[in-house]
Amino acid sequence: MKNPPAQPSQLITKEFAKELNLNYNKKKTRSTTAKTTQKEDANAIWYSLEELENYIHYIKTKGTEDGYAVDGIRFYFGVYPDDKKHGEKAGLTTLFLVPTGKKTQTNTTTAKIQTFALVEEETPSDIQSLSPMNYGNIGRPPSLVY
Template sequence: MKTIKLVAISMFIMGLFSCSQEMECPKPDPPTQPKNLISLEDAKNQLNLYDVAHPGVKGDQFALRTWISLEELENYIAYVKAESLKNGITVNGIDFMYSQTKEGKPGMPNANNEDYELTFMIAPTVKEGTSNMAFDPLSSEKGKPAFLKDILAPQDSTNAKMMSNATGGPSGIANHFGACPTICL
């Protein structure tokens, strides 16, 4: 019995001593280099291809651009991951969908993005078979992602229930980023 008390007291004192020492936290692994980086030559060539194909839809510096703050993007990713996990859905990526915020006519020029404000929306994706499918985590149910291809399709019986549940409030789709050149100059 005396031995047990002695061991217990020794462990308590060692615990106090070790806890009073400043502990070094493990350092996270450094980020790995992304696999999709391209050369500056490739970037210049791709921008030139865009400029030739879309002469009336060009920014002042390069092709049309959209700017997103890191804070906004990181917050969005954390939010859609958390909302999706509530329904047991694991986000595997982000889908970027080009859109515009003002009406335009076919062939209408859009110099400096002033005429009809091209932009893009983003939505989380989930693996569905061999595809990565965009979905709305706020319209999803347990284990059933609400796929945008169904929700945003022309109104029919497939998406009528999902659309009738829409309150006009926010969805899991984001936009209102800083369209360039409007905000980036």
């Protein structure tokens, strides 16, 4: 391999990942949602590489068209409505992805003024014009343990 990828700075140890997963499972077990639904809740969500790559391509392309510099993805936890139209997922945990970024400037004069005015870096915000991604495969039953 000529150019191996750089090691991401956000890597954690397998032991710490296991601790995070165990803490989540313990907390979810104590939650009232888990007790009232009588269903085993999701404790892991899986997306294929192809789905993730397609989503990244979609948000970069559509984001540029909408005037954004897409710079990341925020992961949100959610719970499906307790409604039979959601089938086996009703009342259970989900994880959905939302693109983040900043509005790009098209007017160079405005851009220069704003660049001068903005001394500190803005934090990325959710891009509301792009669709979030959901419907990964849930890790149940049985629960997956990292």
